[in-house]
Amino acid sequence: MSEAAATRTPVGRPSPLLSSLAPLLRSWLPDRRWFAGKGRPVTGFSLVSAAELLPVAGTGPGGNGPGLLHLLVAVHQEEPGAAVPPGRPADCYQLLLGVCRTLPPQLAPALIGRPATGPLAGRTVYEGLRDPRLTGLVLERLRTPGTHGPLRFARSGGAPAVPGGLTARPLDAEQSNTSLVYGDAYILKVLRRVEPGPHPDLELPLAIARAGCDRVPLPVAWYESADPLPYTLGVLQPYLSGSLDGWRLALEALAAGRPFTDEARALGRVTAEVHSALAAELPTVALGPALTGRLAAGMSGRLDEAALAVPALLPYLPRLRTAFDALAALGRSGTGSGHRAQRVHGDLHLGQTLRSGAYWSVIDFEGEPARPLAERRTPQPPVRDIAGMLRSFDYAARTHRPWNPSWAEGCRAAYCEGYAEVSGHDPRAEPALLRAYETDKAVYEVVYEARHRPDWLPVPMAAIHRLAAPG
Numbered sequence: 001m002s003e004a005a006a007t008r009t010p011v012g013r014p015s016p017l018l019s020s021l022a023p024l025l026r027s028w029l030p031d032r033r034w035f036a037g038k039g040r041p042v043t044g045f046s047l048v049s050a051a052e053l054l055p056v057a058g059t060g061p062g063g064n065g066p067g068l069l070h071l072l073v074a075v076h077q078e079e080p081g082a083a084v085p086p087g088r089p090a091d092c093y094q095l096l097l098g099v100c101r102t103l104p105p106q107l108a109p110a111l112i113g114r115p116a117t118g119p120l121a122g123r124t125v126y127e128g129l130r131d132p133r134l135t136g137l138v139l140e141r142l143r144t145p146g147t148h149g150p151l152r153f154a155r156s157g158g159a160p161a162v163p164g165g166l167t168a169r170p171l172d173a174e175q176s177n178t179s180l181v182y183g184d185a186y187i188l189k190v191l192r193r194v195e196p197g198p199h200p201d202l203e204l205p206l207a208i209a210r211a212g213c214d215r216v217p218l219p220v221a222w223y224e225s226a227d228p229l230p231y232t233l234g235v236l237q238p239y240l241s242g243s244l245d246g247w248r249l250a251l252e253a254l255a256a257g258r259p260f261t262d263e264a265r266a267l268g269r270v271t272a273e274v275h276s277a278l279a280a281e282l283p284t285v286a287l288g289p290a291l292t293g294r295l296a297a298g299m300s301g302r303l304d305e306a307a308l309a310v311p312a313l314l315p316y317l318p319r320l321r322t323a324f325d326a327l328a329a330l331g332r333s334g335t336g337s338g339h340r341a342q343r344v345h346g347d348l349h350l351g352q353t354l355r356s357g358a359y360w361s362v363i364d365f366e367g368e369p370a371r372p373l374a375e376r377r378t379p380q381p382p383v384r385d386i387a388g389m390l391r392s393f394d395y396a397a398r399t400h401r402p403w404n405p406s407w408a409e410g411c412r413a414a415y416c417e418g419y420a421e422v423s424g425h426d427p428r429a430e431p432a433l434l435r436a437y438e439t440d441k442a443v444y445e446v447v448y449e450a451r452h453r454p455d456w457l458p459v460p461m462a463a464i465h466r467l468a469a470p471g
């Protein structure tokens with residue numbers, strides 16, 4: 001890595017350590033499921049913060065460690081067709097790197113590489129979250145509040161103490177972050193792409209619990225970086241062992257030819273409970289013309305960006321835009337004035353719901369990982385989450401053969417009824433709001449699928465076709 005490239009970000013700084021790691025990271029990072037910048041060439045790295053959670057000194061000649069490095073690394077990338085403008089913040093990733101001389105054979109799949117030069121020359125660097133010796137150390141830190149270099153470990157006052165000695169296993173899930181399950185009792189979500197400021201995955205579950213709602217596993221401990229900026233980095237929550245997620249349950253129902261309406265109704269009720277808790281604890285704002293105008297403009301802008309990334313959207317643009325125009329008009333006409341915007345889940349879908357016995361919980365309050373944190377923390381009409389779940393019923397029906405549209409219709413109706421039973425408001429009473437949010441979600445999904453699962457692209461594209469149909 002050239003030092004010039006390293007100085008381009010306002011938050012990062014050049015470092016011999018990072019220079020030594022750069023050639024390894026350049027090939028390893030872009031292949032991670034959680035790496036958000038896929039498809040854009042990496043032009044350099046810079047160091048935001050570094051801490052030795054376990055000294056790497058013991059991994060030198062005569063010792064095998066392991067050491068554990070905690071790094072926040074800014075990754076500089078080219079934008080399609082143009083260099084990143086100077087000053088544009090690079091994406092910052094949290095890395096936990098194991099360092100040893102000889103990698104034990106069982107950790108071979110965790111290998112990142114062997115730096116040729118610099119302070120780590122001759123050592124082996126690997127994904128630390130795959131090594132039970134290192135994940136055990138992370139749990140110990142979480143059990144003991146306090147600071148460690150730039151890192152601060154905190155525990156929730158209201159939660160029972162976390163027992164020690166639990167062994168971690170990595171969660172085998174397609175996810176935007178990396179989660180570890182400790183002894184089937186706790187789950188630690190290590191946030192990967194991080195931004196400064198309060199993180200909704202910690203902020204919202206704590207607020208929901210304060211409101212007396214127990215639909216969300218209560219964070220029991222977390223850690224953050226205080227220097228140079230406050231980044232939330234990881235959250236430990238009770239693990240709902242034996243639970244099944246709503247996506248899997250929906251697919252099972254489809255495969256068995258069963259309706260899913262009871263479950264959908266229950267999920268509607270749970271969504272309304274969570275919304276009510278969030279509205280009770282965190283600020284809400286009137287859904288007036290200024291806000292609807294801003295929301296509609298944001299949706300329209302995202303549509304334009306999406307069409308650049310996925311040209312298959314282009315023929316649908318004019319019709320899709322009418323949904324956003326109707327949202328803006330709703331604010332101007334005063335029709336939406338009875339509604340309020342509030343903090344919401346932000347990426348609600350069937351995979352974010354877990355059923356233990358007959359009890360439903362909601363997880364993953366991170367919001368859409370691709371959106372900036374500030375945007376994800378902005379109050380939104382609750383219909384945003386409702387639209388997310390409605391899309392999810394459509395997804396389930398579409399991925400099943402033969403396609404069963406009436407199954408999805410039944411779920412969608414039951415979900416809205418359940419929501420109305422608890423909130424007193426049926427989302428279908430405001431079709432313009434619902435259509436705008438379903439359209440925005442489907443556009444997001446098109447980009448998500450194009451980027452991560454191109455085989456799935458026809459699923460949201462079918463929704464785009466439906467939402468763009470006249471009438």
Ligand SMILES: Nc1ncnc2c1ncn2[C@@H]1O[C@H](COP(=O)(O)OP(=O)(O)O)[C@@H](O)[C@H]1O
Nearest residue numbers: 173175176177178187217237238239240363364
């Ligand atoms: N408290 C929990 N109990 C049981 N399983 C959980 C819990 N939290 C998360 N999971 C499982 O971990 C997966 C990934 O968690 P999630 O928070 O959605 O991560 P990401 O945002 O990285 O996708 C979920 O789909 C779910 O299967």
Ligand SMILES: O=P(O)(O)O[C@H]1O[C@H](CO)[C@@H](O[C@H]2O[C@H](CO)[C@@H](O)[C@H](O)[C@H]2O)[C@H](O)[C@H]1O
Nearest residue numbers: 175176247347349350351368391392395445448
């Ligand atoms: O990783 P997250 O769970 O935070 O969410 C991302 O990945 C989801 C897929 O795993 C994606 O959800 C889309 O696919 C689901 C089926 O796999 C479907 O139920 C959802 O309705 C659909 O949006 C989600 O959009 C993305 O942010």
